[in-house]
Amino acid sequence: MxxxxxxxxxxxxxxxxxxxxxxxxxxxxxxxxxxxxxxxxxxxxxxxxxxxxxxxxxxxxxxxxxxxxxxxRLDFGVSLRRAQPAIDVVLPAFLWTLQLAAITMALVTGAAIVVGSLAAFRVGGIFDRIASLTSLIGASAPDFWVAIVAIVVFAVGLGWLPTSGTGTVWHWILPVGVLFIRPFGLIVQVVRGSMISALSSGYVKTARAKGVKSRAIIFVHALRNAMLPVITVIGDQAAALLNGAVIVETIFGFPGVGKLMIDSVLQRDFNVVLATIMITALAIFIMNLLIDLTYALLDPRIRY
Amino acid sequence: MTDHLLEIRNLSVEFHTAAGTVHAVRDVSFHLDRGETLAILGESGSGKSVSASAIMNLIDMPPGRITSGQVLFGGRDLLHLSDEARRDINGSQIAMIFQDPLSHLNPVYDVGWQIAETMIVHGTPRAKANSEALRLVTRVGIPNPEGALRKYPHEFSGGQRQRLMIAMALAMKPDLLIADEPTTALDVTVQAEVLSLLHELQQETGMGVLIITHDLGVVAEIADRVVVMNAGEIVEAGITREVYHNATHPYTRKLIGAAPGKGRMHQPGAEAEPVLQVRDVVKDYAGFRALDGVSFDLMAGQTLAVVGESGSGKSTLARILLRLDEANSGTALWKGRDLFTMPPSELFKIRRDLQMVFQDPTQSLNPRMSVYQLISEAWAIHPDILPRAQWKARVAQLLQQVGLRPDMANRYPHQFSGGQRQRIAIARALALEPKLIVCDEAVSALDVSVQAQVIALLDDLRKTMGIAFIFIAHDLPVVRDFADHVMVMQKGRVVELGTVQQVFDAPQQPYTQALLAAGLDPDPDVQTQRREARLALAGA
Structure with a gap:
């Protein structure tokens, strides 16, 4: 290992x-x-x-x-526009993005696993049809459009939520909600497909013959086997978020790495651009390593 | 009310598919008593597994539907119980083991957990379940039982996995054990051991055993009574010995007649010339010696059967002879030229002489290619053999040669039965007019009656076209009917090599003798004698 x-x-x-x-x-x-x-x-x-x-x-x-x-030495030079070391500009922005990505992916993973598994349990049933349709819409919705519509409806129209910024929990709801939709749609589809094949496997038949309850069959026997392809897609989606959800961060004025990168490119603040690239690359490397280790954790046949 | 442990009355099951309604089980009735072993014998699609699945509530509904009948267990009709009540019965009073223990054990949980789970879901406290799991694993003969509980299914051999399945099934001391093809995926010697274990455990517990099988030998070995199913219906039922000797239904008689291992053995002429001379082949895989000094001659137009259990190196040998894998040392002279050191350009020319037919035609035929494409692809690779204008006619001719109709050329593999698919694979091998065909377990996946037809086809091709065969198999009776020479392999070495008569009638090596003794004969009387001989051999 x-x-x-x-x-x-x-x-x-x-x-x-x-x-x-x-x-x-x-x-x-x-x-x-x-x-x-x-x-x-x-x-x-x-x-x-x-x-x-x-x-x-x-x-x-x-x-x-x-x-x-x-x-x-993590010295990326000085930010041209802010007169402070580039790393000091990038790290706080990166931490914002990390939080946003972590919260979003945690919610996505939990929700997609439950919805995808239940949809797979009764293929063609009413729950499956609703889940498949919503996840397809979610996976296909362009996030810039969803973001703007969400602002129009929830911030401007209803006035329930702030349009931008990070001050309170309320500020997080729109960015997280908008970022949630696409990975959720995608991962529900992957979980569903993977669970359908796991649920038709021999070991599930054995579990039924043993008298195991349906819930344990889905979430204990089948799910762990179905998780490997799901983990791959989760990692992929998380990497995209870590890279900075450029559009969503910009629309919601969220001080993350994506917005910083766009701003720095526009201002030709190269030291900051380089620093963001290196920091996110490092983060994505660490995350891929964690995903490989998760494989081994989930499946005893995978040993490094 | 009924006194039988299990009684199935007039059961009918149908499946609603896109292609229409399939009547998988039609008006089936049978019963089973405590301490008794009943076999349901049938080929694929006969409805034997569906009948058993109905008892365990394992039929997916939809698309399945039980249209009529009763499944009486201990006097209660299971079909009228709630899902919850049936779950309570499953695993505690009725247990089931399956054909392929590797895919039926959960790969991501250790076996101790899986065995204990049977007890825990039926209310046994975890600590007691764990200690009971240890006792069970010990009882079914797993070495180092304490360590074994923490191991995962992939860390065991096929036979051990089936023993673990049995331990799991017997955890709650069920009254009825359903065994669906429990030994089909196992080597002959392991098969005999597992069947003996089942028999012993039945003696200990007095449970009823319902065994589902396609193998007359398994029926002869273990069953008190047998029910023969064909196309969803019971065609014959009775005491095993009586059914074997006095079968009344034509299907039963056909099935018994098709059982391999009763024909006249080949008597190869001595005058034939060797086309392939293999000497001292060694193959190592990362410290593991898969082939250890294998040498043999293959004569033109003759069949050399390579028999041995899994891990004996027989499939490795096939791969190496076809240069799908490289040998570490040794030579293989094909018409005087060494296949192993041949440059790629020469090898490419010779490849057309050497063809292969694999075990599972479902996997070895590309599902997205039509039969025409599958067969003619070889001519696209070797364009000098046949001008494109003649492809169509030649495909038609090849299809006829393997017993299919020329108009089937535009169909796809999924539109054929297993036996037909293997014929397509053979036609594909014949397309290049080979001198040698290597068959790697080419008939193992086929039903007995289909197996006999395919073997007859291969033997006909051998005679009419002078093709030599290397016939890799674990099934000795099939080998007996088809081979000229037999090579017995064990752990990468050749244990015994001789004509088919020498090997079958007067085996010299103890390993060959053990293999032959472990084989199951379809005749219950012969099998009883053989079992006694085997037990004597084991006792000695």
């Missing part, structure tokens, strides 16, 4: 380095950072001094090496 984690960590390190290479050289391709940092009318001596100070006169490879060293 620990050798598996080491191996995976090593593989991820390589992809992270690849990511750094791409990110570093791409940002250099956009031109001399001096133009970005200094006012357009800055004299040449000032520019020269700035380059010297920031090591921009060194060969590109040396610069890259220094950049790597800084990243290891």
């Amino acid at each position: 620990s050798s598996f984690i080491r191996k995976r960590a090593f593989a991820s390190l390589i992809s992270l380095i690849g990511l750094v290479v791409i990110v570093f050289f791409l940002s250099r391709l956009t031109g001399d950072p001096t133009d970005l940092f200094l006012p357009i009318e800055a004299p040449e001596e000032m520019r020269q001094q700035f380059r010297e100070l920031n090591g921009l006169n060194d060969p590109l490879l040396v610069q890259f090496w220094n950049y790597l060293g800084d990243i290891v």
Whole structure:
């Protein structure tokens, strides 16, 4: 198990380095950072001094090496627009997004498992039909549209909920609710499909022959077997949320990583953009590792 | 009221499918007493499993529907009880074991938990259930029972898994045990052990055993009485020995007649030339020696049967000869050229001479390809064999050769029965006019009567086209009817190699003798003698 984690960590390190290479050289391709940092009318001596100070006169490879060293210390340079270290801008935003993603995915997972399992238990029954239809609608609904309609209805029309911000629990309801819909629809479908095959398996027949109650057959015997493909999709959806739910965060003015990234790109605040990319990449790597470990936890046949 | 433990009266079950209503069970009646073993004998689709499922409330409704009848257990009609009442009976008074113990044990829970669960759902406290599970696992002969309880199903062998299923079924000391093809997936020696275990446990507990099987040998070994089912109806019922010797219904007689292992054995001529000479083949898989110095000759136009239990290396041998896997050392001379060291271009040319037919035609035929596409694909790969204009005619010819109609070429595999599918697989192998066909358990999944037809087809092809066969099988009677030479394998080694008569009539090695003794004969009298011989052998 620990050798598996080491191996995976090593593989991820390589992809992270690849990511750094791409990110570093791409940002250099956009031109001399001096133009970005200094006012357009800055004299040449000032520019020269700035380059010297920031090591921009060194060969590109040396610069890259220094950049790597800084990243290891979580030093992504200074935010151009906020005059504070980029990491100090990114981390709080990332924590907001992490909370949003965690709350949403916890709700999605719980609800989708229950709904999908019950739908699978009586295929073609009334509950199954309602669940299948709603989940299909949910999986197909465009979130920017849902978000705007939700604001129009619940915030503007009914006045029940705030339109944006993060102050109270009420502020969380709309973003979480909107983000909930699509992964919920998708995961209900996956749970349902996976549970249908688990419920028609031999071991479920055995359980019925043993006299096990229906609820235990669904949630003890079948569910754990049906979870592997579900976990994969959950991980996939969670990764998408961690990346920052750009549109939803922007619409609801939620101070998360997605909104930060968009703002920083628009402001050409490259150090912040790079920092968000690296932090979310790291988070997604850790999450994938957790998912692999969950596989092994759920299924004793999987051993690393 | 009735005195029988179980009495089925006029049971009819139908299934409503898109294709129409299937009358799976029609007006079936039988009974079973305490301490008695009743076998329901039938081929696939005969309704034997559906009848048993009705007793256990395992029929999915819909699409299934019990249209009439009674299932009287201890005088109560189970069909009129609530689901809850039937759940209380399931597992405690009536228990069931299934054909494939690997898929019928839950892979993600340890076996101790699964055995204890039977007792816990019927109200036994957990601590008592756990200690009882230990006793049961010990009783069914699992080595290191304490450690075994914490292991998962995939960590056991097939025979051990079926023993664990039996332990689980017997946890509540049921009055009735239903065994649905309990030994079909097991090796012959293991089959004999499991059937003996069932018999012993029945003696101990006095339960009634209802055994569902397609195998006359199993009936002869264990059943007091037998009910023969065909197409949803009971065609014959009676004491096992009487039914075997004095069958009245034509279907029963056909079934008994089709049982393999009674024909005249082949007497291979000595003058034939070897087409394949295999020497000292060794194959290692990560520290495990799957093949250990295997050598044999295969003569042109003859059949070499490779028999052995699972893990003996027989399927590995097939894969290696066809270069689907690489040998670690050894040679295989095909017409003087070594298959193992041949360059890819030469191997590609020779591949058409070597074809394979697999065990399960449902899996080995691509479900999205028509029969025409399946058979003609070979000519697309080897375009020099047949110009495209002649494909259609040749497919028709091949279909006729394997006993199918040319107009079936546009159908898809799911539109055929199991036996027909295996014929398609054979036609596909014949498309390249091979000199050697390797059959890996090619008839094991087929019903007895279909099995006999497919074997006759293969033997006919051997005679008329001079094709040599390597026939891998675990079923000795089939081998006896078809093989010229027999090679017995155990743990990767060749234990015995000789003509079919030498091996069957005068086996030299104890392992071969044990294999033959463990085989089940359809004749109850022969089987009784064989059982006694086997017990004597085990006692010695």
